Structures are given as structure tokens and as C-alpha cells.
């Protein structure tokens with residue numbers, strides 16, 4: 001059979017490749033022509049370990065093609081972004097657009113799977129949209145009986161940096177709009193998934209995915225709050241956490257400069273959105289983590305007061321260690337706020353995984369990208385923002401005589 005995957009991003013493209021490598025005919029569909037062209041040539045538009053070689057292999061084998069048009073297929077996987085709008089409600093415009101692309105080519109017996117992280121009820125909404133666009137077909141939301149098309153939610157839970165491994169080894173939750181829908185969707189994931197496939201209803205699957213990321217957000221917020229408290233009362237948070245974590249049932253996560261990425265800082269809001277009055281802890285955690293970058297800036301600016309013409313080295317820009325992804329990165333926000341609040345401040349940025357500054361930093365005359373040794377040598381204050389291995393192995397003697405603000409506890 002043929003599988004069409006809508007959205008060739010961080011999730012859609014690896015999923016397409018893994019299916020194609022197992023001998024399935026896969027068509028990757030994207031609205032972005034540059035992305036389609038790159039993939040059709042066997043290239044990958046972003047950095048992810050082991051993905052590039054898999055894509056070029058699958059394209060060369062002829063199992064993976066790319067197009068801006070949605071073809072007829074046996075199964076459709078929707079893997080488009082679900083950002084949040086200004087009011088923190090999920091913005092389902094790309095999901096809606098994908099259903100509009102699928103509807104005209106939809107046939108009896110097809111499977112439609114929503115992979116995009118979505119609020120509870122979205123899979124049913126997709127089914128309703130498809131039913132409106134194709135009144136000639138019976139969609140599963142309308143009856144518990146026999147439907148013409150099978151619709152399910154199957155959230156991804158792969159970790160950026162380990163996608164190609166986790167795509168195959170992680171357990172998968174498959175939530176069908178009916179039992180039959182779940183079974184049909186599960187059969188597709190069995191092609192490549194070596195983990196356990198857990199079938200459930202669509203809304204529980206949607207909620208489980210949000211819970212995973214909210215759980216992590218709340219736990220990181222706890223660590224970040226401890227770091228603020230420790231700073232205030234003059235304690236070393238890393239020592240406090242190290243000691244507490246020797247308890248057999250305590251595992252405090254690691255404080256940092258804030259929470260970045262396009263999932264953990266977003267998904268908890270979808271829970272808040274469906275139950276605003278009950279989501280007090282989840283909302284508070286978002287507040288704690290979102291406030292962290294500004295807190296770091298305030299600390300650094302306070303230290304700047306000790307120098308006449310201070311130079312600050314900021315080490316790391318990505319949203320977490322050892323990846324080149326700068327989107328929603330607290331480190332980028334911190335550098336931007338530092339540069340904007342003191343135009344006289346000389347800001348040196350070191351990010352070994354990129355070759356140029358992102359647009360939002362390029363606009364500042366007082367920010368420049370340098371190698372870590374040069375940036376540190378020039379600096380009065382060194383701010384460690386990302387725990388890249390590259391910085392871990394840096395000789396500590398370079399930091400002698402500098403004020404060091406280590407937001408990740410890398411050098412303690």
C-alpha cells in the first residue's frame with residue numbers, strides 16, 4: 001500500500017523515511033516547495049543524527065518521493081505543526097488545511113492518522129471536517145457502527161537528537177475513534193515500531209501526549225524555582241539537588257536558563273485551554289519557566305555594574321545541549337534582551353553548532369558570533385547558557401579571573 005505523510009518536518013520526515021525503509025511506498029507532502037525539492041533530491045532541510053543518510057537511501061531506493069500535491073493513498077498521516085495562538089489556544093489552521101488536502105482523494109477503506117500534538121477532541125474534529133467535505137462517505141465520529149474511513153490519533157514522543165532511534169524503539173499510543181479505527185492504525189505502526197503499541201480512544205491518546213510534556217514542564221519548573229530560592233538565600237542549588245536526589249524516591253531535574261523547544265513550552269497550554277480553572281499547577285509551572293530567561297538577564301546586568309565597559313561572553317544559543325535547533329530557545333532570548341537593554345554592552349556569542357547568528361540577534365550592532373576561546377578571552381563575565389559537550393571539555397583555566405554565571409551547572 002501507499003502512505004501519504006502531510007508535513008515533512010521534524011516528525012513527518014523521519015516517519016516517512018522509517019516507513020520507506022521497511023518497503024512501504026511513501027509520498028511526503030509539504031506546502032513548502034523548497035522542502036519538497038530538498039527531500040526529492042534526497043536531502044534533509046535540518047540537522048538530526050542519522051536522518052540524512054536514511055533519506056538519501058530511501059529516495060535512491062525509490063520508496064520515498066515528495067510532492068506539494070496529496071496523492072491517493074491507503075493511509076494518510078498528518079504531521080503538521082500545532083502552535084498556539086496569542087490567547088494560548090491551539091491554532092489548528094494547519095490541521096484544517098491538511099484535512100482539506102486529504103478530503104478530495106479520500107476513498108473507502110482509507111486510514112487517516114493525526115500525529116500532530118493536539119488538544120482532546122481534535123481527532124474527532126478532523127473526522128467531522130472530513131465528513132463535511134465528503135458527505136458521500138461515512139466517517140467514524142457519526143456512528144459506532146461501520147464507517148467507510150478509519151480515523152485515529154497517534155502522537156509521536158521522540159526526543160530531538162535521538163529521533164531515528166526513538167522512532168523505532170519507543171512505545172506508541174494509538175487512539176482510535178472506534179476500536180476498528182485503532183486496530184487499523186496500529187497495523188501501520190507495527191511495520192516499524194519495536195515498542196509496545198497501546199491502543200485506546202482518541203481523546204485519551206491526545207491527553208496522554210499533553211500530560212507527558214506537562215509532567216516534564218512542571219518538574220523542570222520545580223528545579224528552576226529551587227534555583228531561584230537557593231540564589232536568594234545564598235545556597236548552591238546544585239549541591240542541594242545532588243543531596244536530595246540521594247533519597248530513593250526523589251529525582252529533581254536540572255535547573256537551567258528556561259525551557260525551550262516547540263513542545264514542552266507549548267503543550268501544557270493545550271491542557272490549560274480545555275480546563276482553565278482546574279489547571280492551576282500546570283499554568284504556574286509555565287509562568288516559572290517563562291520567567292527564567294528574564295531572571296538570568298537581571299542577574300547578569302547586576303554583575304555588569306562592577307565593570308566600567310563590560311564585555312559578556314554568552315556560551316550556547318540552541319534550546320538544549322548538542323543540537324543546532326535555535327527555535328524557541330531561552331538562550332537566544334537572553335542574548336537579545338541583554339543586547340537590547342544595554343546598547344553599550346559588548347556581547348560575544350559562541351555557538352559551535354551554527355555558522356551565523358539567527359536573524360533576531362543579527363540586528364544588534366553590539367552582538368557578534370565568535371569561537372568560544374576568543375569570546376571567553378575577551379570577556380569580563382562568562383554566561384554559560386547551553387551544556388554542549390564542547391563547553392564541558394573547555395579548559396577551566398580560561399575562566400580564571402572572570403565572573404562566571406553557569407545557568408546549567410556544567411562547570412561545578
Ligand code: SAJ
Pocket residue numbers: 117156157158159160212213216220253254255256257258259260261262263264319320321
Ligand atoms: N530542560 C531543563 N532541565 C531539565 C531538562 C530539560 O532545563 O532537567 C530544558 C532543556 O534545556 C530544553 C527544554 O527543557 O530547553 C526541553 O528539553 P527536553 O529535552 O526536556 O525536551 P524536548 O523539547 O527536546 O522533547 C520533548 C520530549 N518530551 C518528554 O521528554 C516528556 C520528547 O520525548 C517529545 O517527543 C517532545 O518533547 C515532543 O515533540 O513533544
